[in-house]
Amino acid sequence: MHAELADRGVGRVVVTGLVTHGCVKATCLGGLELGYEVVLAKDGHSSYSKEAARLIEEWNRKLGEAGAQVVPASLMSLRN
Numbered sequence: 529m530h531a532e533l534a535d536r537g538v539g540r541v542v543v544t545g546l547v548t549h550g551c552v553k554a555t556c557l558g559g560l561e562l563g564y565e566v567v568l569a570k571d572g573h574s575s576y577s578k579e580a581a582r583l584i585e586e587w588n589r590k591l592g593e594a595g596a597q598v599v600p601a602s603l604m605s606l607r608n
Contacts, residue, residue, distance in 0.1 A: 530562055540565040542604065543596075544572035548580070548587045556591045566596040569604060 533541075541559045543566060545552045552573045559566040568591055575583050592598040 533564075538564070540567060542567045542569065544569045544601075546574055546576075548573045548575045548583050549577075553587055553591065556596045557594060560595045566591075567604065568592075568596045568598045569601040570598045572601045 541555070541564045543552060543555050543559070545555070552568070556566050556568055568588070570588050573584065573587075574580055577583055588598045
């Protein structure tokens with residue numbers, strides 16, 4: 529996937545999804561490691577866990593500290 533994105537000149541990935549502490553976390557950290565600008569929809573991911581609210585808050589903070597931009601979905605723009 530990285531090669532295809534690079535071939536298309538993609539420099540920013542916008543992340544949403546399910547399982548905050550699983551694939552959302554892995555996608556954000558992987559994107560940062562590969563040099564992408566990572567934008568995480570602060571209110572655009574969740575978890576099946578009964579601890580979902582706590583996990584979302586915790587990972588928004590941790591991923592922001594790791595370098596992702598954590599932005600409410602209502603404020604996101606896909607334009608440059």
